[in-house]
Amino acid sequence: xxxxxxxxxxxxxxxxxxxxxxxxxxxxxxxxxxxxxxxxxxxxxxxxxxxxxxxxxxxxxxxxxxxxxxxxxxxxxxxxxxxxxxxxxxxxxxxxxxxxxxxxxxxxxxxxxxxxxxxxxxxxxxxxxxxxxxxxxxxxxxxxxxxxxxxxxxxxxxxxxxxxxxxxxxxxxxxxxxxxxxxxxxxxxxxxxxxxxxxxxxxxxxxxxxxxxxxxxxxxxxxxxxxxxxxxxxxxxxxxxxxxxxxxxxxxxxxxxxxxxxxxxxxxxxxx
Amino acid sequence: xxxxxxxxxxxxxxxxxxxxxxxxxxxxxxxxxxxxxxxxxxxxxxxxxxxxxxxxxxxxxxxxxxxxxxxxxxxxxxxxxxxxxxxxxxxxxxxxxxxxxxxxxxxxxxxxxxxxxxxxxxxxxxxxxxxxxxxxxxxxxxxxxxxxxxxxxxxxxxxxxxxxxxxxxxxxxxxxxxxxxxxxxxxxxxxxxxxxxxxxxxxxxxxxxxxxxxxxxxxxxxxxxxxxxxxxxxxxxxxxxxxxxxxxxxxxxxxxxxxxxxxxxxxxxxxxxxxxxxxxxxxxxxxxxxxxxxxxxxxxxxxxxxxxxxxxxxxxxxxxxxxxxxxx
Numbered sequence: 001x002x003x004x005x006x007x008x009x010x011x012x013x014x015x016x017x018x019x020x021x022x023x024x025x026x027x028x029x030x031x032x033x034x035x036x037x038x039x040x041x042x043x044x045x046x047x048x049x050x051x052x053x054x055x056x057x058x059x060x061x062x063x064x065x066x067x068x069x070x071x072x073x074x075x076x077x078x079x080x081x082x083x084x085x086x087x088x089x090x091x092x093x094x095x096x097x098x099x100x101x102x103x104x105x106x107x108x109x110x111x112x113x114x115x116x117x118x119x120x121x122x123x124x125x126x127x128x129x130x131x132x133x134x135x136x137x138x139x140x141x142x143x144x145x146x147x148x149x150x151x152x153x154x155x156x157x158x159x160x161x162x163x164x165x166x167x168x169x170x171x172x173x174x175x176x177x178x179x180x181x182x183x184x185x186x187x188x189x190x191x192x193x194x195x196x197x198x199x200x201x202x203x204x205x206x207x208x209x210x211x212x213x214x215x216x217x218x219x220x221x222x223x224x225x226x227x228x229x230x231x232x233x234x235x236x237x238x239x240x241x242x243x244x245x246x247x248x249x250x251x252x253x254x255x256x257x258x259x260x261x262x263x264x265x266x267x268x269x270x271x272x
Numbered sequence: 273x274x275x276x277x278x279x280x281x282x283x284x285x286x287x288x289x290x291x292x293x294x295x296x297x298x299x300x301x302x303x304x305x306x307x308x309x310x311x312x313x314x315x316x317x318x319x320x321x322x323x324x325x326x327x328x329x330x331x332x333x334x335x336x337x338x339x340x341x342x343x344x345x346x347x348x349x350x351x352x353x354x355x356x357x358x359x360x361x362x363x364x365x366x367x368x369x370x371x372x373x374x375x376x377x378x379x380x381x382x383x384x385x386x387x388x389x390x391x392x393x394x395x396x397x398x399x400x401x402x403x404x405x406x407x408x409x410x411x412x413x414x415x416x417x418x419x420x421x422x423x424x425x426x427x428x429x430x431x432x433x434x435x436x437x438x439x440x441x442x443x444x445x446x447x448x449x450x451x452x453x454x455x456x457x458x459x460x461x462x463x464x465x466x467x468x469x470x471x472x473x474x475x476x477x478x479x480x481x482x483x484x485x486x487x488x489x490x491x492x493x494x495x496x497x498x499x500x501x502x503x504x505x506x507x508x509x510x511x512x513x514x515x516x517x518x519x520x521x522x523x524x525x526x527x528x529x530x531x532x533x534x535x536x537x538x539x540x541x542x543x544x545x546x547x548x549x550x551x552x553x554x555x556x557x558x559x560x561x562x563x564x565x566x567x568x569x570x571x572x573x574x575x576x577x578x579x580x581x582x583x584x585x586x587x588x589x590x591x592x593x594x595x596x597x598x599x600x
Contacts, residue, residue, distance in 0.1 A: 008399075009396045009397055009399065012392070012397075013393075016385075016389075016393065020384075096378075098340070098345050098373075098380070099379070099380045099381075099382075101344060101345050101363060102343050102344060102345060102368060102371065102372070102380075103368055103394070103397050104365045104368040104397060104398060265347050267346065267347075
């Protein structure tokens with residue numbers, strides 16, 4: 001009979017993340033508050049753009065659909081946002097990585113389960129807000145979703161979390177070669193948020209750019225789950241999209257493994 | 273049976289020379305001179321199971337680098353090592369379950385968690401049976417008298433409290449090999465003694481193999497029957513602690529307490545003069561000539577008291593650091 005010990009080990013890491021999430025609950029409030037201003041600014045922008053013709057369709061969106069997209073995308077952005085990359089960089093830079101290397105636990109496993117634990121708390125809080133937003137938008141904007149869309153959204157959101165984790169995991173491992181990478185994280189975050197449809201729907205960038213961006217992994221972090229909940233993904237595209245998402249997850253996990261293997265050989269903890 | 277085997281282990285680090293000032297910083301943007309530091313050079317030794325070995329050397333000698341390689345944290349540049357039959361840097365799970373490392377200058381605990389949470393996390397990580405964990409923890413907590421600090425965040429503990437927690441965390445899974453890198457650094461005498469007592473008991477009861485670095489010779493004298501001295505990355509002495517001063521056995525320290533202050537020029541005219549603060553003078557004298565030296569000193573100097581001592585261990589170690597072989 002297989003041992004349950006490894007599951008308990010990583011379950012403990014998950015519970016650590018949950019505890020951290022609860023302990024830093026004020027942080028969740030700030031995260032939600034941080035979502036308000038982009039929503040207000042973007043809604044104001046769309047109000048101006050749609051003002052001349054309230055029934056217009058821009059980039060495939062009516063005005064109510066665009067506002068709904070803006071709200072959902074912002075909340076999804078908050079849910080999938082990472083922060084562990086700073087811890088990874090600090091562990092590499094300060095030598096704190098030692099504490100994981102000498103113990104029978106994988107550092108990747110520790111980080112991803114702590115991250116998911118933390119996200120369980122944030123996800124519950126922001127998810128509740130999202131549910132309220134959906135109810136409000138269905139009344140005010142005629143937003144409609146289905147039970148199937150909600151279920152697929154939950155799956156897409158879980159994959160979005162994994163995708164964002166792997167993207168930032170790979171970036172954070174550059175700490176093995178570069179000493180100061182705080183700005184790199186921010187630069188990458190801005191590019192990913194833009195390329196994932198977190199600021200504007202990808203259609204805004206034009207058909208060619210949209211086609212190219214749809215093949216990249218970034219849209220699976222924000223736009224894809226947002227569109228799944230909004231019912232904007234045609235049934236014929238659903239399975240291929242999930243399959244592409246899974247392929248990118250496998251590719252990024254493999255890339256992370258290779259980079260980790262090379263980086264750890266370079267690792268020279270401070271002090272001699 | 274050798275539990276730790278090290279052969280021709282080397283580790284070098286690349287670093288860059290940086291000129292001072294703004295000009296230097298700007299110049300550095302365009303060209304940097306790469307330098308190589310050989311932290312560990314061709315180190316070889318083996319350690320039998322159940323022994324406690326002191327691993328000594330001045331700052332920057334390569335002690336911590338060697339321990340990091342032996343605990344699997346760091347890869348060597350070249351050479352080989354086996355600990356418990358494993359290549360440490362392969363970091364096999366069985367190897368990691370059977371070793372522990374405590375570093376005085378770097379915490380192995382999670383600073384944001386209370387110590388008890390870190391212990392519980394270690395229980396899960398090392399897959400320790402709950403009843404066994406409970407009894408080991410109770411025993412260690414009682415030995416160190418840290419029950420009141422268990423629920424305090426590690427970052428809020430004093431250095432002494434933290435070190436005790438570090439050692440508890442390192443011992444929960446009853447490791448076969450324990451690497452200790454300056455575990456008593458910065459601690460008061462009571463805490464140092466508590467840690468030494470714990471380590472002595474551990475070695476006696478469980479036959480744990482311990483490799484210890486420390487700048488406090490009391491740690492070494494209390495715990496180690498054998499020492500390995502390393503300097504500039506190379507082993508300069510490997511043998512019994514008693515052997516360090518073997519060549520100094522024919523030397524004695526003669527300490528004179530003077531009834532009046534004397535100029536150094538007058539004291540230094542005596543053979544073997546080492547140092548003086550005006551009222552006390554120290555001489556290093558051949559054992560065979562101690563009687564003659566004492567008679568001359570008593571006749572020629574205003575001596576209020578005279579003591580004759582063996583050469584201190586520090587002196588023997590300092591000589592080895594300077595590259596003077598013990599049988600020189």
